[in-house]
Amino acid sequence: MESSQSAGNRTVQVRVMRQENPNSTPRWELFEVPYRPNMNVHMCLLEIQERPTTIEGSQTTPPCWEVNCLEEVCGSCTMVINGRVRQACSALVDTLSQPITIEPMSKFPVVRDLVVDRSRMFEELKKVKAWVPLDGTHALGNGPRYSQEEQSTAYVLSRCMTCGCCVEACPQYGPGSAFIGPAAINQVRRFNLHPTGALNKGERIETVMGPGGITDCGNAQVCASVCPKEIPLLESIAAVARDATVHSIRRWFGK
Amino acid sequence: MAQPRVIVVGGGLAGLMATIKLAEAGAQVDLLSIVPVKRSHSVCAQGGINGAVNTKGEGDSPELHFYDTVKGGDFLAHQPPVRDMTREAPNIIYMFDRMGVPFSRTPEGLIDFRRFGGTLHHRTAHAGATTGQQLLYALDEQVRRFEADGKVTKFEGWESFDPVLDATGRCVGVVAMDIRSMEIRAFLGDAVVFATGGLGAIFGFGTNSVVNTGSAIAGCYQAGAHYGNPEFIQIHPTAISGGDKLRLMSESVRGEGGRVWVPKNPKDNRSPASIPETERWYFLEEKYPLYGNLVPRDIASREIHHVVYNLGHRVEGEEAVYLDLTHRDPDYLTKKLGGVLEIYEKFKGQDPRRVPMKVAPAVHYSMGGLWVDYKQMTNIPGLFAAGECEFQYHGANRLGANALVACVYGGIVSGVTSFEWAANHAKKAPASTVADSALSRFRERTKAISARGGAENLYAIRRDLGALMVRNVTIVRENSELVKTQQKLVDLAARTRKAPLPDQGPWANQGLVHALEIENMIDLARAITAGALARDESRGAHYKPAFEKRDDAKWLCTTKAIFTPDGPKLDFTEKIDISLLPLAERRYDVVPAHAPKPSIGTASGSAGAAH
Structure with a gap:
């Protein structure tokens, strides 16, 4: 029963594909979030959700994504991370090159941001x-x-x-x-x-x-x-x- | 008779089972779920499902399962429904076997069973170590069949908020929101079954999934449904650390021989492999020679908490204990526990077949939930509840592998009884205006939330709620802290009213959904805290050092929380039905004299026999 703690001043850079609705044009946003031990891509998104400010300092909306079990048994948080399709929960930051790029799956209609309709x-x-x-x-x-x-x-x-x-x-x-x-x-x-x-x-x-x-x-x-x-x-x-x-x-x- | 229409809210094991029973009986079912039902939290159940099939010839029987469950729950569950559930458990396992669940097999091709906590028998059927996932998939497949036949309509991506009550106070539907289009509408029917699972998210991080906020049942509670035994929250003894979730390491790890230990010397920082056997302390085996590492979860969690926090033992400097499987054959472990070990490997980067796991207690399950009668109906007529969101089967502490059986059994019962209710009470189509006030109330609420301004951050409030509840309302409870917690919850609720939405968009606005949920979570947190404060005894998962003993003279009663705008009102007038098993001391170090004996011979063995 621990709370997360940040480790020094290390940060993680994350590029997120944003798309407001099924008909709008996608665009990239770049964020910098504090690094935490055992961090996964879902935790990066949580950081952005709480403080949705891009690296250039402009306010934006929290990104939308699907997530549930967080242990790779429900399939919800599937997205394309650094060009490879996988679950955000088991994509550990320590194993990913930065900036980490996050995109929605391409074979399904985008609902919003990283949420697709499967x-x-x-x-x-x-x-x-x-x-x-x-x-x-x-x-x-x-x-x-x-x-x-x-x-x-x-x-x-x-x-x-x-x-x-x-x-x-x-x-x-x-x-x-x-x-x-x-x-x-x-x-x-x-x-x-x-x-x-x-x-x-x-x-x-x-x-x-x-x-x-x-x-x-x-x-x-x-x-x-x-x-x-x-x-x-x-x-x-x-x-x-x-x-x-x-x-x-x-x-x-x-x- | 018109074909009854029943609304089922929640698509985990309980909701899907209720849906199947309703569809079989001939009802038209609308099934609502926040997530596609195949992604429900039931997938996280790992170790197995209990049913006394006596495959191992140990003389196990449903009567012993009943006894273990009542004793495991420290005598707080009404006994008749628990007995009925344990009698039905073998049939439930056979039903899943017929659906094609790949249960682990014995050499003879029968379903294999393993040990779990709080029993001395091999009673737990399992599909590797992803049993919940496999059971959920089986029900998902059966529901899909009914869907293809037009008997079930799924509404995935719809979150339910408020029940719709007619002028007589009867439940005839729910107000729900499509979390993508943000459309708000009422689903009307002749009965509603809630099967929305647990509320672990109130405690921030634990073993629960993200959707387990309890929000939907908070809506029922606010509408007048009584909430039973809120203070009984299960802390699982063995989870791994993490910044987004404390991932469960199933009790089946201990069922398959896993041993819990710490270095004898609290200052010993050596790696586990270099600590000789004589310098390890297997504290559960020492204190509970009969059950060993398989004592019930409340006891194991308290002992670990004591060893780590009161006695100061650490493992390599961490506030955790070892869960050690390294003495078992790696291939056997992969076969029996692969799914769990995979999680440890993926998230911790170490192979638990070779290195002992580091684990610590984490919030896991709510024994409490909506109060229901033996037919799974709440005090609101026409509103049924099944699965973790109701209070009925586990008393003060749930035994491992009893959750799946209770979810499915509750689903069966509620499916049958809600159909009967709906058939007997079906009106011609309910007036379309019946939902008007519920709809406008909900719309007003969303408008008010959208109009909020201020400096608070919704997500920070949510983190503070979790930290507050974990600190004061988990393993050890002190009245002075609980009083402060009550006030802090009121303060948190006030903060939500100064938290602007981070997004005013009309489409897939997750911030709005979150704002609605957090208010509901705080209402349930207040009920949990009030129950914990009032109950001055220690029973099952509820432990107060100032009141060390179970107090049957005063507290052999259900806690019923009743919502008022000023906070929960508590009622203790419902005595526990102990008509089937006498009260007894709850011991796990020796066999108590009163314990029922296993049966001898082959006559009672039910393996291979259909009931």
């Missing part, structure tokens, strides 16, 4: 039917048994927090494209691996077989390298692509 990603989860279709939540006994190894695989896949890092990095994904992106494709694999989820495997595979589906992946292979949860997205895309091929052959032969 609702498209949740719509994509709807599209691929990323769920086990339960008969009901009343007591119907145990779930299926499965091995420790199967659990390990499923667990890694299911840690996706829909933060958007993978789609921000993906050259195929964006406002002009229908591609559903690696995160949603990974969910297809995750539910098709589950014993009950697999009962609807075909239906789920079909959701990624049309336009915007698995064949829109350009194999740039950058999605997995920016995933903060180290989800093997390339493996997931390959697995779903394989299943889609098998499914279409089966469908061809009417099986």
Whole structure:
């Protein structure tokens, strides 16, 4: 239960991309904030929020950003920091070159400043039917048994927090494209691996077989390298692509 | 019968569970959440969810879970709902298993269970060490299915402020604001379920997420909802230091063998590896030989506080203790605790598999919350509450891994009961004018805030509130300090009225949202402080050195805080229902004579059996 303390006169320079609303033109503002031990980019923004004065001394409004858990499990504070998409909470100042540049993600409409509208990603989860279709939540006994190894695989896949890092990095994904992106494709694999989820495997595979589906992946292979949860997205895309091929052959032969 | 419409406020575990039950029953649900529901604070729950499934053949049973929970809560919880929750807990775990939660498995492919605090049994199902995240995702997926079917409409990015009451005092909706467009509107229905989580932000930094301000339930409290047991705030014994958050190191670290220690010599500044075993003090194991490092959180936090602040022990000069896993196999640790260890590594830059972690207590959870009856309804008809924002299941101290089960169970109950209520009380569409006064009151409030001038800074007020509450209303409480705190809270409220908005913009104005929240947070802080001042005893998380003992003759009662503009009025007339388990001394060093015994044989074991 400690309060933060400042360390000497060290400061941190931060350049923040500002945009008042979805229709206004973005501009940069440069700030200087006191350095604190264990400082992350979120804390830099907090300093600016309390004293929103640029380095030139002009008053401005506090920047807007999304934040919640502060331990990289909710995905809220995703932004582009020094050119790389990541969470502001786990971006430690000590590891970043200055001035630190902070921009909103580029693949989604900007709401204000660093806040973007990622609702498209949740719509994509709807599209691929990323769920086990339960008969009901009343007591119907145990779930299926499965091995420790199967659990390990499923667990890694299911840690996706829909933060958007993978789609921000993906050259195929964006406002002009229908591609559903690696995160949603990974969910297809995750539910098709589950014993009950697999009962609807075909239906789920079909959701990624049309336009915007698995064949829109350009194999740039950058999605997995920016995933903060180290989800093997390339493996997931390959697995779903394989299943889609098998499914279409089966469908061809009417099986 | 018209299809009932129910408003659910909050999209964490409790709110999503209520939503699912309502949608299954046939209600039309409007689900409001400040954040996209998948980003709710439930994701931060790490260690697991309790349910007496007896996978390990220890003779565990829901009766023992019930006993441990009541004892862990120092007998302040009404017993019947706690019993019902612990009976349902195994079914809740099976339900999640059916939804596809990747629970850790035994070699036979069954759900694995681990130890947690305040029990001697392996009772905690877990998905690695990100159990809350995995459970939340499962419910999020199910709700998305109902959303795709048109049974649920989500309003993400809407913050709820005031309940809407009709002329008879019944709750028929909420006034909420879109925190992007700043649109203000009323959501009307036949019942409202609040599931807005905790209030840790009142204490500045702790283990809570940024949205956990308690603001939404403060709105209910201001509208006349009674607030139960406000003074019971859980301090988690093991969190890591930080300038923006004190990140939790789950109790499951101790459940998997983690040991708490300090150097025996308070002046010993050596690195932990160079301190020999004989010069380490495992103070929890020494004082509580039976439960060891797994004593309940209130006790562990007090002991750590005592060792660090009263006895002056330090770890490498820091006001903290070691939480040591270095004796365990690194691969096992990665499998069982990966999610937690990752957080330590990312934020502290050290590998806890090789170096003991440095941890200290931090504000974690509110046992108190909106007062509800056994059907999860507040004293305002039609206004229900579930999850951390209500007071019902944990008494004076919550056991680890009971939060997830209580959130889900409360969600189930409130989903069912609010549907019944809504079906029985559904009117033809409520008059559109019913919300007019609530809407205009709220609009006036936002206008007044926007018009403020002065030299105060909203964010500085918020920091001062946190520091004040942490200093005086956490582990050790003194009446003289609490009296001063009450006055300082009044002063803080006055300062908010001299704090101009840093931004007058009409779009995504986070400053305005913050100004509304901080006033609400101060009202709850006053209730917490008043409860702490009044309760002259020590029980669970509430500890006063001047009143060292639990005092059942005087204080076996719920604290009910009732809002008045001049401050909270307290009511102590509700006695605790102890009809199922007798009062007993709360000991963790030996097995008390009255404790129920584990059952023998296979008949009671429920592993593998559907209920």
